[in-house]
Amino acid sequence: MKLITYRYSGKEAVGILEGETVRPLPVNSMVELIESGGIPAPTGETLLLADVELLAPIPRPRQDVICLGINYKAHADEAAGYDAAFIKEKPIPIYFSKRVCEAVAPGGMIQSHPGLVERLDYEAELAVIIGKTAKNVSAAQAADYIFGYTILNDVSARVLQTSHKQWYFGKSLDGFTPIGPCIVTADEIAFPPALPIRARVNGELRQDSTTDLLITGIADIIAELSSGMTLLPGTIIATGTPSGVGMGFDPPRFLKSGDVLECEIGGIGVLRNTVD
Ligand code: MG
Numbered sequence: 001m002k003l004i005t006y007r008y009s010g011k012e013a014v015g016i017l018e019g020e021t022v023r024p025l026p027v028n029s030m031v032e033l034i035e036s037g038g039i040p041a042p043t044g045e046t047l048l049l050a051d052v053e054l055l056a057p058i059p060r061p062r063q064d065v066i067c068l069g070i071n072y073k074a075h076a077d078e079a080a081g082y083d084a085a086f087i088k089e090k091p092i093p094i095y096f097s098k099r100v101c102e103a104v105a106p107g108g109m110i111q112s113h114p115g116l117v118e119r120l121d122y123e124a125e126l127a128v129i130i131g132k133t134a135k136n137v138s139a140a141q142a143a144d145y146i147f148g149y150t151i152l153n154d155v156s157a158r159v160l161q162t163s164h165k166q167w168y169f170g171k172s173l174d175g176f177t178p179i180g181p182c183i184v185t186a187d188e189i190a191f192p193p194a195l196p197i198r199a200r201v202n203g204e205l206r207q208d209s210t211t212d213l214l215i216t217g218i219a220d221i222i223a224e225l226s227s228g229m230t231l232l233p234g235t236i237i238a239t240g241t242p243s244g245v246g247m248g249f250d251p252p253r254f255l256k257s258g259d260v261l262e263c264e265i266g267g268i269g270v271l272r273n274t275v276d
Contacts, residue, residue: 001039002182002269003148005030005059006052012059015042015052017182022047030058030183031234034131034147039185056103056179057150058129061236065127065177066225067154069094069167071215071240078248085162093216093224098154098238099172103179109276110155111175112257119158120255120275123241124199124263126211127152128218129183130235134226142222143191145231148183151271152238153199153263158247158254178263178273179236189267192218196266197242201259209242211265 002017003025014030015022016039023042027033070076070086071093079086104110112120131147155177161170189195194212198205216224218239225231246253255261255275263271 001185001188003030003033003057003185004182005055005057007055008047008052012055015047017049020049022049022052031062034129034233037132053105054107054181055105057183058179058234058236059103059105061100061103062234063232064097064099065152065236065238067096067098067171067238068216068221068240069096072209072213072242073215074209074243075241075245075248076215078243078245082247082252083162091215093221095225096167096171098177099168100177101174103177104175104273106178106180106271106273108178108273109175110153110178110255110261110273111173112255112275113157113173117157117160117173119247119252121156121158121246122199122201122255122261122263123154123156123245124197124207124265125152125154125238125241126193126195126197126265127179128237128239130231130233130237131186132233134222134231137222137226139219139223142219143186145222146186146191146218147233148185149189149193149268150179150183151181151263151265151268152236153178153261153271153273154238154241175276178271180271181269184268195268198264199244200262200264201255203260207242207244211239213242214239
């Protein structure tokens, strides 16, 4: 099942996406739906997708997004080539967080922050949405705690990211987190997900990998984090990006105003955004 958040008649709503139609659900938000533990029957008139304004599936996450850094081998190599700060000596997961006041909608604008951001970059990522409170979950049980999957573009300001020791500021600027276009429920994707993941800039293929190449897999991520942190329903975990980001090229190829980003994951869709 594909679930979306959208605006229609001035109101934010949640629905099931079926082809080009939307079936409204009687809930106030995606997080409320996730917390309810089930998906109610649709109500009201079926809408045309073309008639609604698509929003990020979780427009305002309740907590920061939990991110994995350097979690594909080929990306680890390209990042180390760009800046020694990225050298990964041991395969220990790098966790960091990304603040998201308001996620960028599918079709929305990535903010380029002229005067503040010099090296704007993209990172197509598979994002896991936690479905129920997870504490001390074993790797073997982890899949049972996943509500679904979506696409997240972990937009990054490379200078800010590497000059402040911690990545938080350079990852968390307004307009840096496009999410969508939908959440695909976990029952529709075999675990662990082995899906093609790609990013294109102005139509040019930059990233092309599969989501089964994570260095630290989703089950181990959930097991490790939940061994000490409670993961609440609606928590978003961005699992890392494959190689082919702008800083990985020689010379690097950073984003500029007007660039069109497309992050695609097979079975989920395409998340398209433009740099302002
Ligand atoms: Mg990332």
